Amino acid sequence: MANLEALDKEAEKKRTRPIGSIQWLFQAASGAFIIFFLGVHLYVAHINGGSPIELFDTVVGNLRDPWWLAFFLIFLWVVTYHGLNGLKGIIYETGISAKARKFVSWAIFAVFVVSVIYGTILSLVVAQMAIP
Amino acid sequence: MPSGGESMLESDNGTLGWLNFFHKGIGYFAYTMHRISGIVILLYLYLHFFVLSNLLRGGVAFNDLITSFTYGPYDIFIVMDILLSLVIFYHGANGVRLMLNEAGYGLKHHKLMFFILESGAMILMLLFLYYAWQVLLSGGGV
Numbered sequence: 001m002a003n004l005e006a007l008d009k010e011a012e013k014k015r016t017r018p019i020g021s022i023q024w025l026f027q028a029a030s031g032a033f034i035i036f037f038l039g040v041h042l043y044v045a046h047i048n049g050g051s052p053i054e055l056f057d058t059v060v061g062n063l064r065d066p067w068w069l070a071f072f073l074i075f076l077w078v079v080t081y082h083g084l085n086g087l088k089g090i091i092y093e094t095g096i097s098a099k100a101r102k103f104v105s106w107a108i109f110a111v112f113v114v115s116v117i118y119g120t121i122l123s124l125v126v127a128q129m130a131i132p
Numbered sequence: 133m134p135s136g137g138e139s140m141l142e143s144d145n146g147t148l149g150w151l152n153f154f155h156k157g158i159g160y161f162a163y164t165m166h167r168i169s170g171i172v173i174l175l176y177l178y179l180h181f182f183v184l185s186n187l188l189r190g191g192v193a194f195n196d197l198i199t200s201f202t203y204g205p206y207d208i209f210i211v212m213d214i215l216l217s218l219v220i221f222y223h224g225a226n227g228v229r230l231m232l233n234e235a236g237y238g239l240k241h242h243k244l245m246f247f248i249l250e251s252g253a254m255i256l257m258l259l260f261l262y263y264a265w266q267v268l269l270s271g272g273g274v
Contacts, residue, residue: 028234031227038220046264055198056191059184083174090167115181122185132191 023085030082037075056131063127076119084112158243162226169223176216202268210268217257225253 044062062068088108092101186194201209229249232238238245 024234028227028231031224032231035224035228038224042260042264046260047267053195053199053203056187056194059187059194060191079177083170083177086167086170087174090171115178119181122181122188126184126187129187129190 023089027082027085027089030078030085033078034075034082037071037078040071041075060126060129060131063123069123069127072123073120076123077116080112080115080119084108084115158246162229162246166223166226166230169219169226172216172219173223214261217261221253221257221260222250225249 063072085108088104091104096104183197186197200206226246226249229238229242229245232245233242
């Protein structure tokens with residue numbers, strides 16, 4: 001019995017979050033935001049967004065509105081952060097070394113920066129496109 | 133056994149031990165599926181970026197692409213969309229449960245919370261699919 005308790009305590013010591021507490025807080029907070037953003041996005045894109053046959057007009061029309069543009073840009077940044085931070089947690093969980101963690105952290109950060117820059121430029125360019 | 137909050141983030145079964153959820157209870161199932169669904173959604177996010185990049189090709193090309201996904205010849209993507217919505221609603225509901233657990237709510241009844249939240253999410257998903265399907269049907273004849 002004492003041995004089992006010792007093993008439990010040892011296991012408890014080894015229990016660590018794959019990502020830090022602050023990052024876990026950001027992950028939870030971004031998740032809460034995404035539930036709201038995604039709900040609006042699904043409604044606008046699939047229920048009240050017009051016919052899929054004329055989707056281009058709907059998308060460009062929405063992005064021309066500064067409020068919708070801001071909405072989609074924030075959504076893009078938050079959802080990309082949430083997804084990549086979650087991926088980092090999964091990779092960390094595999095028990096990689098501290099050096100590898102650092103590399104993964106920077107690689108994920110680089111992917112995040114490239115993704116949000118690309119998505120932001122794409123949104124801004126599309127917002128300027130003419131509706132046929 | 134993972135139940136919620138911090139304990140859901142443990143990995144004590146080796147590098148990919150979290151993938152083996154069989155016969156380990158609902159906590160492990162939720163834990164594994166949360167990760168698998170998260171990876172699927174992340175892959176979809178980049179596929180979504182790729183599809184939306186086709187907006188740059190202009191209205192005709194983009195609408196042709198989207199129409200091919202919805203009304204054929206590649207309408208098999210609708211099945212994948214339905215599976216994707218299942219994954220998204222599952223992930224969202226389980227995420228809410230994790231947040232509540234982290235805040236100290238429902239730790240003693242995590243299984244009940246799992247079933248209640250997932251049931252609610254599945255009802256919402258069916259409602260969403262129903263209305264989205266109506267939009268597809270109404271657009272089909274245009």
